[in-house]
Amino acid sequence: MDFLLSGFLKALDLLITLDSSTWSAVAASLKVSTISMLISLAAGLPLGFALGYFDFRARRFIRTCVDTLLSLPTVFIGLVVYAFITSRGPLGEFGLLFTLTGIAIGQVILALPIVVALTASTVENMDNRLRLTLMSLGAGKRDLVVTCLWEVRYGLLAAAVTAYGRVMTEVGISMMVGGNIKWHTRTITTAIALETGKGMFANGIALGLVLITIAFAVNISVSFLRQR
Amino acid sequence: MNQTGSLYRLDHVVHYYNDTKALNIDEMTIPAGSITGLTGPNGSGKSTLLKLLAFVSAPTSGNIYFKGRREYPFSSRSRSRVTLLTQEPYLLKRSVYDNIAYGLKIRKDTKQLDDRVRNALATVGLPYGEFAFRKWHQLSGGETQRAAMAARLILEPEVLLLDEPTASVDADSAKLIRDASLKAREFFGTTLVIASHDWHWLYEICDNLLYLFKGMVFSSGMENIISGPWEKQGEDLYARKIGGEGKLFVNTPPAEDSHALVRKKDLHINPHASGKERENFDNRLEGVITRMILEKAGMEIITSVMIGDLFFTLRLSGQEVRSLRLYPGAKVVICFQKDAVQWL
Amino acid sequence: MRKRTVIKTCLVFLASLYFFCPGARAGETLMMATTTSTDNTGLLEYLEPEFEKDTGIDLKWTATGTGKALELGRRCDVDVLLVHAPSAEKDYIKNGYGKNRTQVMYNDFVIIGPGNDPAGIKGKDIRQALERLKSLNSLFVSRGDDSGTNKKELLLWEKSGVEVPERAEWYLQTGQGMLSTINVAEERKGYTMTDRGTYIKYRSDKGDSAGLAVMVEGDAVLMNQYSVIAVNPDNCPGSKYDRAVRFADWMAGERARNLIGDFRLLGKKLFIPNAR
Numbered sequence: 001m002d003f004l005l006s007g008f009l010k011a012l013d014l015l016i017t018l019d020s021s022t023w024s025a026v027a028a029s030l031k032v033s034t035i036s037m038l039i040s041l042a043a044g045l046p047l048g049f050a051l052g053y054f055d056f057r058a059r060r061f062i063r064t065c066v067d068t069l070l071s072l073p074t075v076f077i078g079l080v081v082y083a084f085i086t087s088r089g090p091l092g093e094f095g096l097l098f099t100l101t102g103i104a105i106g107q108v109i110l111a112l113p114i115v116v117a118l119t120a121s122t123v124e125n126m127d128n129r130l131r132l133t134l135m136s137l138g139a140g141k142r143d144l145v146v147t148c149l150w151e152v153r154y155g156l157l158a159a160a161v162t163a164y165g166r167v168m169t170e171v172g173i174s175m176m177v178g179g180n181i182k183w184h185t186r187t188i189t190t191a192i193a194l195e196t197g198k199g200m201f202a203n204g205i206a207l208g209l210v211l212i213t214i215a216f217a218v219n220i221s222v223s224f225l226r227q228r
Numbered sequence: 229m230n231q232t233g234s235l236y237r238l239d240h241v242v243h244y245y246n247d248t249k250a251l252n253i254d255e256m257t258i259p260a261g262s263i264t265g266l267t268g269p270n271g272s273g274k275s276t277l278l279k280l281l282a283f284v285s286a287p288t289s290g291n292i293y294f295k296g297r298r299e300y301p302f303s304s305r306s307r308s309r310v311t312l313l314t315q316e317p318y319l320l321k322r323s324v325y326d327n328i329a330y331g332l333k334i335r336k337d338t339k340q341l342d343d344r345v346r347n348a349l350a351t352v353g354l355p356y357g358e359f360a361f362r363k364w365h366q367l368s369g370g371e372t373q374r375a376a377m378a379a380r381l382i383l384e385p386e387v388l389l390l391d392e393p394t395a396s397v398d399a400d401s402a403k404l405i406r407d408a409s410l411k412a413r414e415f416f417g418t419t420l421v422i423a424s425h426d427w428h429w430l431y432e433i434c435d436n437l438l439y440l441f442k443g444m445v446f447s448s449g450m451e452n453i454i455s456g457p458w459e460k461q462g463e464d465l466y467a468r469k470i471g472g473e474g475k476l477f478v479n480t481p482p483a484e485d486s487h488a489l490v491r492k493k494d495l496h497i498n499p500h501a502s503g504k505e506r507e508n509f510d511n512r513l514e515g516v517i518t519r520m521i522l523e524k525a526g527m528e529i530i531t532s533v534m535i536g537d538l539f540f541t542l543r544l545s546g547q548e549v550r551s552l553r554l555y556p557g558a559k560v561v562i563c564f565q566k567d568a569v570q571w572l
Numbered sequence: 573m574r575k576r577t578v579i580k581t582c583l584v585f586l587a588s589l590y591f592f593c594p595g596a597r598a599g600e601t602l603m604m605a606t607t608t609s610t611d612n613t614g615l616l617e618y619l620e621p622e623f624e625k626d627t628g629i630d631l632k633w634t635a636t637g638t639g640k641a642l643e644l645g646r647r648c649d650v651d652v653l654l655v656h657a658p659s660a661e662k663d664y665i666k667n668g669y670g671k672n673r674t675q676v677m678y679n680d681f682v683i684i685g686p687g688n689d690p691a692g693i694k695g696k697d698i699r700q701a702l703e704r705l706k707s708l709n710s711l712f713v714s715r716g717d718d719s720g721t722n723k724k725e726l727l728l729w730e731k732s733g734v735e736v737p738e739r740a741e742w743y744l745q746t747g748q749g750m751l752s753t754i755n756v757a758e759e760r761k762g763y764t765m766t767d768r769g770t771y772i773k774y775r776s777d778k779g780d781s782a783g784l785a786v787m788v789e790g791d792a793v794l795m796n797q798y799s800v801i802a803v804n805p806d807n808c809p810g811s812k813y814d815r816a817v818r819f820a821d822w823m824a825g826e827r828a829r830n831l832i833g834d835f836r837l838l839g840k841k842l843f844i845p846n847a848r
Contacts, residue, residue, distance in 0.1 A: 087648035087808065097649050098603065098634060129318040135284045135301065137331035137379060138308025147330075151321055179634030182617070194635075197749055198612045198773075221581075 007205025014206055015213070021182065022191075022210065029187040030214070032100045032174075033167045036107035040115050040163060043108075045156065048119025049149060052126075063120065069113035074106075078176025081106040085177070098179040103187075106173035111163040118162060122155030123148065154226060161222055168215060188214075235260040235387065235419050236281060241290035243276055243443075250276045251287070251443040258421060258436075263413065265430035266423040267450065268440035274423035275315070277440065278389045281421060282312035308335055310387040311380040316396055317372035319364040319379075324354070327364065328379045348382040349375075351411060353404040370401025377405055381412055388412055390422045394429075431521050431530060441487070442572065450530070450541040452495070453572065456485040465566065470513065471536025477510045477566045487572040494568035495542055497533070499552060499560045509563035515540070517558045520549070533562060602815045604633040605642075605650040607720060609750065610798070611635035613769045613837055616654075622831060623822055629815055638720035645669055645801070648808035652816035653801045657720045661799055670801040671813075674820040677832050677843045678797045681724060682771060683788035684754070685763035693763075698791045699732040706734050709742045711762030715753050716745025724796070725765045731793055758783040767796060769842050776838040798843075800824075823847065 014022045051063060083089055085096040085105070096102035130151055134144055149156065171189045178185030180194060188211045195203035234257035243251040251273045258264050258281075266274045280287050283299055283306045291298050299306045308331055319327045328345050332338055346356045352374035359371070367375065373396065380388065388409060394402035406429060412418040424430055427450075430437060439446040441453055458466040458481050467475040478488050496509070515535035523530050529549050533540045540562055544554070554560065606616065611633070620631050634650070638657050644650045646669050653670065655661060656678075664670045683701060685691070691710040693701040705712055715722040729736045737743040744762065746753045750770040757764040761783070766774075775782050788794075800823050802816035822828055824847035832845040 087810070092648075098632070127318065129314045129316060130320075132279070132282075132284055132312060132314050133318055133320065133376070135307075136282060136310075136312040138311075138334055138383065140307065140334070141302055143334050147320070153321075181632050181634055184632060197608060198751070 003201040004205060006202040008209060010202050010206035011209035011213075015210060021186075022207065024183050025186050025188045025191045025207070026210065026214065028100060028185065029168060029189065029211070032103050032107065032187065033164065035100075036104045036111055036167055037160065037164050039104070039108050040111035040167075041160060044112050044115030044159075044163075045119055045149060046145070048116040048159075049123050049145060051116060052120035052123030053145075053148070063117075066113050066117050066120070070117060072110070072113075074110060074170040074172030075176060076172070077106050077109050078173040081109070081173065081177050097177065098181055098185055100178065100185055102177040103174050103185065106177050107167045107170065110170060110173065111167050114163040114166060115159050118159030119156060122152045122159065125155075126152055157222065157225065161219065164218070165215065168211070234258060235262075235295060237293040239291045239293065241280065241287045241292060243273075243280060243285075243290075244288045245276070249443055251280070253277075253290075253443075253445050256438075256445055256447075258419065260419055261413070261417050262435045263420045263422070263433050265434035265437040266421065266440060267425070267427065267430060267437060272440040273443040274440050275391050276443075277445075278312060278391050278421065278423055281387070282310055282389050283307075284312065308383050309385055310389065311383060311385045312389040313373075313377060313380060313391060313393055315392040317369050317376055319367070319372055319375055321364055323361050323363055324349075324367070324375050325360040327375060328382055331379060331383045344382055345378075348378040351381055351408050352378045353400075354378065368398070370397035373397045374401055374404055374408075377408055381408060384416045385412075385418055386416075387419045387421065390420065390424075392424055393422065394424065394426060428521065431523050433524060435524075444572070446489075452490040452492070452540050454488045454490065454538065454569075456481065456483075456487070458484060458486070469536075470538055474513060474536050476513065476538075478569050479566050482571055488569040489572055490540075490564060491568050491570060492543065494564050495540070496563045497531070497542055497544070497548075497552070497554070497560050498563060499554070499558060510566040511562070511564050513562045515560060515562060517554060517556050517560060520554070520556055533560060535562060599630055600628060600812075600815060601630045601632060602652060602812055602819060603650045604631060604652045604654060604819075605640075605644040606633050606635055606654040607638050607641060607656065608635045609721065609767060609769065610654060610656070613842060615832070615835055615843065618835055619823075619828065619831060622827070623819070626827065627818055627822060629818065631819070638723075639718070642669075645803045646807075648803065648811055651803055651812040652819055653803070654798065655720070655801070656796050656798045657723065658797050658799070660723075661801060664801065669804055669807055671804040671806075672802045672817055672820055674800045674824050674847065676798055676800055676820075676823040676828070676847050677845045678795050679768050679843050680789065680796055681721070681765055681767050681794045682786045683763060683765050684757070684771060684784040685787045686761045686783060687785050689787060690761075691763065694787045696788060698728060698788055698793060701788045702729060702732040702734045705763060706737060709740070711742050711744065711757075711760055712737075713744045713746060713753055713757040713760065713762050713764040715748065715750065717747050717749075721750060721765075721767060728765065728793060754784065763787065769837055772837050772840045772842065797846075 051059065081102065082097070085091045085094065085102050087097070096105065126148060130148060131144070134147055139147060169189060171193050174185070174187045174190045175193060178187065178190065180186050180190040188207055192204045192207045195207065236258040238253050238256040241251060241253045242249065266277065268274060279285050280292060283301045283303060286300050293299070294306055297305070320330060325345055328348055329341055332341065332344070345360065349356050349359060354371065354374055359375070373393070390409060393405050393409070397405070409420055409422070410433065413420055422430065436447070437450070439451050441451065454476065456468060458468055458478065461467045461477070464479050465477060466479070466481055467477045470476050481488065513535045515533045517531060518534045519532040521530045528543045528545060531542045531544050531554065533542065610616065616633060623629065623631055638655055638660070641653055641655055642660065642664060645653050661670070661673060665673055683693070685693070691705055691708050693704050696704070714725055726736055744756065744760070746756050750766055751774065753764055754766055754770065754774050771786070800820040802813055802820060803811045805811055805813040829845040829847060832843050835843055
């Protein structure tokens, strides 16, 4: 229990003194989660839109598959990605193991189903009148997709925030694929795992609080984008 | 390539919603520059028909010809030439200005945008300074519908389809919307197709009035459609009760709960006929005239008669009304034969 | 307009992260797999800068369990190993996965127990101690997680001729790491086997309130030998074998030996260099 308080004080200390290994972990976490989020959004938003908007026979089945992918444990994803990018594996020659890029690949696999499923739900619940209105005003197919996505932007924002939270806080992929190499692939979450494993609980708490502070800052920025 | 100058021609259009048949129209035309009214009970297919005319959806089967050519959703010839105003007021999640400018921006027609938006807002009675930069959630229902109307008028559409445009709004807004629709026709020659329960207004302005019932279109305006259940009274004779003790007689229905359409030309109204003349008819129903409206196009008088729990509508000439001395509140007798019905 | 400034601030912040934080450095790199317990002592962080200064090679390492470290070598994901599981290492070399095994240092394992030593094993040799624990059914806490340390513990039972009390009620298997296991032993006032490094940390953390102390130490069989093994280039054509050998040579060299001997964990000496 006492490590909670010492952890809190330690967190302040790490942040204020700009401890370089902490900031390196922060930078690594932010770098890799931002890249994986951008890719997941770029691919997931149109896919989610298609899944929510169009009616086709395999729709329910695909939706069920996507929802099932939401339950993938991160260690499992890490293991599968490792199997592909290990030196002996099919993608071994690209040297992706123990790199942030490798972690990003795993995190995209983690975040993509979240973005797709939540976007599809948002689009399904779209007002009927929206389509009528847009077509009445002369929207073509592309206008329709773009404007619909913009109209439901608050729902999409929620999807992005959810996915981002999941990606920032995962350990399984970062550990398995990244290897927790100091200065290179040590993220905040793997650093927490390391400190906890060493029994340095206060350090673990400290890093956890740093992570929460960052998440808080991100969410504050996001809330400015929300109008109502 | 117009065929007999009709803007729209529908050819054996059948439309299903899931598994229900929502529309079943063998043939229908709408002339350019006309004002057509659609009326009928809820669920009769008015909204569906408007959506098909707007090319928002394609009919399950059949063709819709617009200006002589078959058209489909997203077609460049119908896009932003045909606009639809929904029943419930709806705006995009952006400012009023951006809502109104949306259609023009899409087709990259943004010269003098400010002025055009200003004019459009003026047409619906929304002052630019006060309303242009309000957000979508800062308007009342009536103001929202007016802004939505402005968004369509600014496109100077060839066709304006209105689905119960005054149903969900306050009285002032309703008036402004009605006036704006007519202005569109006056300034741009817009063809109007209006679905509404506001018969007064429709009878006042419409060139044609179409009556929809269960997805079928009747071109001659309000029809008298009577529902079952029908009980057998004798050989080829069925009846249903109409309030109190009266009975209405028909020939054999295809099913117990079928609907009977009484052909207008076989309906006779007669307050003064003697008992003997009346006895020639199978049906002699006593009722009261509740309403008389002067119809715009043919100068006929639409007369509503209440009989028990039913309302009958007849078209009478001015002369008939005068000679029979009919007026609202007058007691009359409606007569028709049991075979004067068409089963639906 | 507030929105735009917020977005711009975020973008600037993210961009600065890319430029101002340490990333991959150009130059020769060497990828190593080692065990978590080795990494946790801090020895590698202490040695790495010296190694880079002397050789110009940037050493990067990932710390996992012994089994996984060996597997990474088999799969050619790393170039060199630093582990402490001699019999597994010998098989490794025999099977052609590793080459050039170089012993570099050792530390030791100890048996610890409650200060008042209820089973009376203090000062005995390992064989006597374990026999006594068994005959008295004294509480003994094991890691039970198939780690290198756990394998060592099982080996001790075997070498002492005592059957592993797998199902016995007084033999607790935690399935967890060393510190957690020690904590359980302290709670339950039992005995356990630990590596000296973790024991030092435990004593440092708890200070005067530490409930456990060293009971048995010094037996040859309690020695924990560390070796550097290069991944066999015949098995892994792309591996950086010559750099791995340079690392092994450096670790066996005089400078490293001095550094290792001078290394202190929380003020206590931990490793003894024994390269030949």
